[in-house]
Amino acid sequence: xxxxxxxxxxxxxxxxxxxxxxxxxxxxxxxxxxxxxxxxxxxxxxxxxxxxxxxxxxxxxxxxxxxxxxxxxxxxxxxxxxxxxxxxxxxxxxxxxxxxxxxxxxxxxxxxxxxxxxxxxxxxxxxxxxxxxxxxxxxxxxxxxxxxxxxxxxxxxxxxxxxxxxxxxxxxxxxxxxxxxxxxxxxxxxxxxxxxxxxxxxxxxxxxxxxxxxxxxxxxxxxxxxxxxxxxxxxxxxxxxxxxxxxxxxxxxxxxxxxxxxxxxxxxxxxxxxxxxxxxxxxxxxxxxxxxxxxxxxxxxxxxxxxxxxxxxxxxxxxxxxxxxxxxxxxxxxxxxxxxxxx
Ligand code: FKS
Ligand code: ZN
Numbered sequence: 653x654x655x656x657x658x659x660x661x662x663x664x665x666x667x668x669x670x671x672x673x674x675x676x677x678x679x680x681x682x683x684x685x686x687x688x689x690x691x692x693x694x695x696x697x698x699x700x701x702x703x704x705x706x707x708x709x710x711x712x713x714x715x716x717x718x719x720x721x722x723x724x725x726x727x728x729x730x731x732x733x734x735x736x737x738x739x740x741x742x743x744x745x746x747x748x749x750x751x752x753x754x755x756x757x758x759x760x761x762x763x764x765x766x767x768x769x770x771x772x773x774x775x776x777x778x779x780x781x782x783x784x785x786x787x788x789x790x791x792x793x794x795x796x797x798x799x800x801x802x803x804x805x806x807x808x809x810x811x812x813x814x815x816x817x818x819x820x821x822x823x824x825x826x827x828x829x830x831x832x833x834x835x836x837x838x839x840x841x842x843x844x845x846x847x848x849x850x851x852x853x854x855x856x857x858x859x860x861x862x863x864x865x866x867x868x869x870x871x872x873x874x875x876x877x878x879x880x881x882x883x884x885x886x887x888x889x890x891x892x893x894x895x896x897x898x899x900x901x902x903x904x905x906x907x908x909x910x911x912x913x914x915x916x917x918x919x920x921x922x923x924x925x926x927x928x929x930x931x932x933x934x935x936x937x938x939x940x941x942x943x944x945x946x947x948x949x950x951x952x953x954x955x956x957x958x959x960x961x962x963x964x965x966x967x968x969x970x971x972x973x974x975x976x977x978x979x980x981x982x983x984x985x986x987x988x989x990x991x992x993x994x995x
Contacts, residue, residue: 663776848935851883958991
């Protein structure tokens with residue numbers, strides 16, 4: 653299986669993250685990519701290629717122009733305002749306030765376009781986000797052109813990014829951009845299966861009223877886990893999209909047998925939909941030793957579900973989302989990909 657990777661993803665190096673009431677070294681860090689690369693090379697999974705630039709058109713096909721402009725200029729505007737530290741949201745158009753006017757001050761703009769406070773923007777964030785979506789697009793094109801699976805080593809991740817919101821370490825929704833690109837190439841049905849520990853609220857929002865993208869997500873119950881305010885089972889889609897959004901919220905402590913039951917249900921639904929492309933939002937933060945998540949998957953379970961996914965027999969692109977047990981992230985990612993290939 654081919655991997656797509658770009659060194660530009662490492663341009664995102666924020667100084668800190670708000671976690672547990674203190675500023676800590678960011679969980680979503682460059683070492684994640686380094687360690688996955690090391691394991692990919694050692695396991696001889698296949699060639700590692702760099703993507704070419706697709707520009708911003710595929711981004712603007714799913715994200716608002718104003719949002720993209722904001723991300724492009726945020727760092728410079730923050731610097732020009734003479735603010736210390738990194739652009740970090742700290743105020744929101746919360747309930748009881750108005751959300752229909754975009755503030756002019758960068759501090760207000762950040763809150764308008766953010767979904768949470770843990771994600772700071774740094775000098776290289778926009779460039780890294782662009783590299784990340786190029787990786788997703790190149791991996792998707794490879795799958796469609798060669799009828800062979802591919803892995804996009806995306807960073808930053810994407811599934812929390814909504815049409816006009818960043819947060820949860822995400823800026824451009826790589827999976828959504830890839831799905832829309834596939835549809836724009838002439839496909840009529842794409843399925844996105846999100847196996848990251850966290851609910852893919854951004855992907856859900858982007859396709860919520862559409863039936864050309866089936867979105868399914870297995871994740872920590874939002875009553876117990878980030879992003880808290882989306883991801884319940886009764887969110888099933890609206891309008892034409894009614895029935896094309898499927899959430900499997902699972903409780904804290906969920907182990908592999910229980911997780912796998914939900915996976916089998918999701919796979920059944922995908923099979924019925926008969927998509928021409930499957931995009932897997934691959935987060936390995938379901939791992940038992942992940943520092944910020946609460947499921948109990950063991951390393952071997954990743955190989956097992958990789959094998960199961962292959963049974964769908966679909967053109968498949970894997971795009972990296974989360975996973976923060978940095979020492980084990982490479983092993984767990986490679987297990988999924990190997991499992992898929994060996995099936
Ligand atoms: C606030 C807790 C904030 C943020 C967790 C973000 C998870 C990101 C991810 C992604 F795939 F996008 F990277 N925790 N008190 O793993 O879903
Ligand atoms: Zn996650």
